[in-house]
Amino acid sequence: MSVAVVGGGIIGLSIASRLVDNGADVTIFDDGEYGAWNVAAGMLAPGGEAAFETPALVRLMSSSAERWSSFAASLGVDVGYDETGTLSLAVTADDVAVAAREWPSPALRPSRLRELEPALSPRVRAGVHRPADCQVDPRRVVAALRERLGDRIVTKRLSTLDEAGAPTVVVAAGCGTAALTGLPIRPVKGQVLRLRGEPGLLRHVIEATVDGRSVYVVPRADGEIVVGATQEERSDWTVTAGGVHDLLRAAIELVPDLAECTLAETLVGHRPGTPDNAPLLGVLREGVVVAAGHFRNGVLLAPVTADLIADLVLTGTTDPMLDDFAPGRFA
Incomplete structure (x- = not known):
């Protein structure tokens, strides 16, 4: 299966890594600029944000926090994962x-x-x-993912999704997703x-x-x-x-x-x-899947986003956990 991932930040690279692990032929288009991950502190604390988020988003964050230990271990290098609290x-x-x-x-x-x-x-x-809260160093995570994906990463800024040249495109370009899709990301x-x-x-x-x-x-x-x-x-x-x-x-x-x-x-x-400060996750139209708009929670949500979006791309089946985050909800 041929897939293009647009966006070389922690979300796009995590999705690409999961797709590669499952046998997909993946090309990642990276615009060469640092995203929000470069300045993020890497706090993995879903409980600390619970008062500010919807129940559906809290469930998504909690599920992702549970996946971080194995996700960090899978990268094979020290990414600063710490469980001190x-x-x-x-x-x-x-x-x-x-x-x-x-x-x-x-x-x-x-x-x-x-x-x-x-x-x-x-x-x-x-x-x-x-005590259950953790942290990770996003810069180390991105460096490990880039090392893993190697020459699959192409430095190129796309003007349209057609330039990706793949039957399936995953748009994970952070704030840049708005220009490529018309979705309301600020x-x-x-x-x-x-x-x-x-x-x-x-x-x-x-x-x-x-x-x-x-x-x-x-x-x-x-x-x-x-x-x-x-x-x-x-x-x-x-x-x-x-x-x-x-x-x-x-x-x-x-x-x-x-x-x-x-x-x-x-x-x-x-x-x-996004308008409701929750991510946009799922099919936008035929051949285009979106994983963007993570606001304050991009690092925390990287593992669950990678798992759910990769599964959606590979099987065509939408996990019920994604229902509240459909990209078309602002149409």
Whole structure:
């Protein structure tokens, strides 16, 4: 079976890898630009997003989280998959009042939180530990997939899907999917920082509300720490002083030792959002399948998207899990 995959990000490459594993002849068209995966922190925490998503999307995220361990192992290299868990924190009394409505269990006292994470500021008032949450390094995942797929990847920006030259085309081009299909996918700007500190400065992923502002702090084993992310309905690529200030201020309020880290990168990415902020997954028209619009959850949803879309392409059968995400729902 001959299949073209349009999009060389974590979604497109994951789908292509599954198709190749099942014997398909696959060509991946990559426009040569970095997608949202390049700035993503790689948090695999479906429970942390449950309050903001529909039940169908929560089920999809939970199913994908369960697949991540085997998916990471299948890549054959270290992709930073880590099962330490997440600390969800609040700093002020107002922050606690808001966050506690979303926490899945009673809050832990500050002394217990600092036992789990000694570097925390004494300002932290309350929080919960979600031990089932994981993380992965999206850059390592994409590098592993690119190595696996090798010369099947062609660097070329397509103007139309006809240029793909295959009877079946999977469009997984992130924000670029809109121009190729006419589907309503918009870019949502996010600014992200990468710091460099001593390995072991932090033990857990931290997500928190600090003076009403959401922030996450994601430590890697090698000492890199990702801090993010702003969310702006904009499409520009400008790193702003205000965005950097807001992220650093919130992160240092949580972990004062971060002030001693090197500011290694300041980055902008664009999450591919849809009108309901849920992905577009399934058949658009004969010969065209879409897997795009994953918004904040592209890394988390990569394994389940790969499994369901590859199965759809190979068998022609739509898994019921895809029913709520049909690309034609906005027609």
